């Protein structure tokens with residue numbers, strides 16, 4: 001029995017905890033901290049039938065350009081070959097496994113492992129083995145050694161709208177089908193009409209499971225409760241027009257809020273709901289509000305749009321801040337959030353300045369996302385001892401997964417769990433009715 005077989009058998013017998021609700025309105029807490037579940041995710045999700053986000057075409061515009069990224073716990077090198085094609089392979093030598101590339105990004109004609117100097121071309125093929133034929137008739141590889149059998153482990157690559165994706169799975173549906181209708185139209189809306197350019201990077205390590213971040217970005221319910229900046233300064237409020245749309249199998253979702261002229265009136269009408277919470281300081285003013293006065297540069301009044309794509313990609317537009325967020329799981333108890341801030345090639349200096357201003361809204365110290373990392377840390381710490389119990393996702397209704405024209409909901413989170421549960425091959429949900437709080 002191979003190591004993989006052993007691991008599969010072991011984990012298949014291990015995933016015996018209960019998903020009490022067929023509609024995924026209950027999530028067993030074990031999934032957030034169990035080491036074996038994390039191991040299983042590496043096989044069944046990251047090496048499974050998904051398209052993993054790897055980066056942007058504009059980050060490697062010239063042949064020889066490369067950058068490193070992560071798929072689950074696997075470090076991957078993404079390169080552009082001389083013919084312009086994009087390739088992705090694991091950053092681990094075919095000889096004895098050493099990490100080959102150290103830089104985050106750069107340009108090179110070949111990749112050489114520092115240990116015994118095995119050399120690979122830009123598509124990951126092994127092209128050079130020092131002393132392959134030995135020296136003076138001594139040493140060298142045996143006659144049966146074929147370099148072609150020792151290429152770097154490659155992912156299959158596809159691109160859409162300037163985004164680069166990779167998969168280990170030969171049977172996964174085509175990328176466009178995987179992304180779905182709303183993701184495709186939003187990628188077109190945000191990135192299709194202008195040539196994107198990176199204006200900055202940021203990394204944040206959050207002491208929480210990677211799936212908690214997936215919940216967070218599919219959770220507009222928290223947006224104007226945890227982030228009082230939203231409600232105080234009218235960026236996203238429960239009174240605004242907006243809603244969620246999910247793609248076919250509900251694994252990807254798009255939350256959006258839309259500006260209307262009477263938003264300030266509708267916001268005042270929220271007072272009753274907020275007064276008893278005691279958190280909204282209505283008179284709070286910014287000393288320098290210029291960050292909030294940046295005109296939207298797309299002509300469609302979408303104030304905030306968060307496009308969340310299974311398993312680790314989020315494209316967010318908050319005002320004029322365009323940011324790609326990638327989740328890089330670091331074991332079950334931590335995730336690195338890697339943010340790529342975007343501008344566009346034809347930005348005027350003023351537009352670039354404005355983008356830099358509104359970047360202050362998001363990121364680890366951002367006015368409306370500082371709290372997310374803290375909230376997720378609290379969940380991670382709160383659930384670790386609650387084996388056999390589960391969370392409650394009922395806001396916006398239970399049962400059928402459906403799009404909504406409002407943002408007071410957790411339905412899109414259930415969409416994430418439905419797909420996760422399917423890929424993880426957990427026992428059928430809803431088999432054990434042990435929830436007195438009304439799960440189906």
Ligand code: FES
Nearest residue numbers: 093095096113116
């Ligand atoms: S481990 Fe890379 S050349 Fe030996």
Ligand SMILES: [Fe+2]
Nearest residue numbers: 216223369372
């Ligand atoms: Fe948030």
